[in-house]
Amino acid sequence: MYSIGDLSRRTGVKAPTIRYYEQMGLLEAPERSEGNQRRFAKAELERLAFIRHARDLGLTINSIRQLIGLSGHADRPCADADRIAKEQLASVRDRIAKLQKLEEELERIATCCTGETVGDCYVIRALSDHSLCGHEH
Amino acid sequence: MYSIGDLSRRTGVKAPTIRYYEQMGLLEAPERSEGNQRRFAKAELERLAFIRHARDLGLTINSIRQLIGLSGHADRPCADADRIAKEQLASVRDRIAKLQKLEEELERIATCCTGETVGDCYVIRALSDHSLCGHEH
DNA sequence: TCTTGAACCTCTAGTCACTAGAGCAATTAG
DNA sequence: CTAATTGCTCTAGTGACTAGAGGTTCAAGA
Numbered sequence: 001m002y003s004i005g006d007l008s009r010r011t012g013v014k015a016p017t018i019r020y021y022e023q024m025g026l027l028e029a030p031e032r033s034e035g036n037q038r039r040f041a042k043a044e045l046e047r048l049a050f051i052r053h054a055r056d057l058g059l060t061i062n063s064i065r066q067l068i069g070l071s072g073h074a075d076r077p078c079a080d081a082d083r084i085a086k087e088q089l090a091s092v093r094d095r096i097a098k099l100q101k102l103e104e105e106l107e108r109i110a111t112c113c114t115g116e117t118v119g120d121c122y123v124i125r126a127l128s129d130h131s132l133c134g135h136e137h
Numbered sequence: 138m139y140s141i142g143d144l145s146r147r148t149g150v151k152a153p154t155i156r157y158y159e160q161m162g163l164l165e166a167p168e169r170s171e172g173n174q175r176r177f178a179k180a181e182l183e184r185l186a187f188i189r190h191a192r193d194l195g196l197t198i199n200s201i202r203q204l205i206g207l208s209g210h211a212d213r214p215c216a217d218a219d220r221i222a223k224e225q226l227a228s229v230r231d232r233i234a235k236l237q238k239l240e241e242e243l244e245r246i247a248t249c250c251t252g253e254t255v256g257d258c259y260v261i262r263a264l265s266d267h268s269l270c271g272h273e274h
Numbered sequence: 275t276c277t278t279g280a281a282c283c284t285c286t287a288g289t290c291a292c293t294a295g296a297g298c299a300a301t302t303a304g
Numbered sequence: 305c306t307a308a309t310t311g312c313t314c315t316a317g318t319g320a321c322t323a324g325a326g327g328t329t330c331a332a333g334a
Contacts (some may be wrong), residue, residue: 020321099233106222152311174310233324
């Protein structure tokens, strides 16, 4: 039996966040002590590790809820779980591509500023004038 | 003189978002028609394009407010503008690095699932078990 | 056994950058 | 002149937490 603080230390998830996950239905309401404090079993520790891991991978609370729903039915085809992971992968790749364009452009903007005052600052001119951009966005 | 809809079409920023920017102090309160509708001058169109561009680059509303503050004083050194751009670049690079780790891991997870049912689904096992990860996160 | 201080409880509100909707008023095209 | 479109303000919702108030419980030392 772990207190919320134990769980927090073991998983690196802050206590208010654990309560939030419970509220969002990712964790089941745990047992309580006589004084109404949460007492978690090992299964909950493992589930929280799962949630933490999935969040680190960028899955939304909703996706995680779906995965938890799936894992309750070990006999069902795993195509859904696979689909969720693939969707997540696609979205991550998309975000990377967008950020790389930004990187390129910010690089140009931030390294080309040779002006002494704001009046001739390349940063500000580049932000004002889209035509200075290397590409569309 | 542009209506809010004109401005929206010209900059690709939705009308409610334009009002929001005004409320946040990024745009000055524009003139109004007799019937209390916003009428924007060309300067506001340009400033909105600036804001749009900066938002596309991932700058926060706060950073943009700072830049707008700077650009009002064309005689001040542009080191601040430069710093804001550099900070932004660093944060973008950071995000890219993190996402690339995720990509790697999701790739492994999503392409290795050969199980037929959730019970032996690699996706779910990998999410539960951090030790299956290729690296720390 | 008592006491102290840390950890815990619930509840509300705040964050960011919008977005959606209700319920009206003004403008514009035919 | 009328109908359709566009605009107005205001409130509330989003996601995933985080912070704070104001109170209760627990565990360890004296």
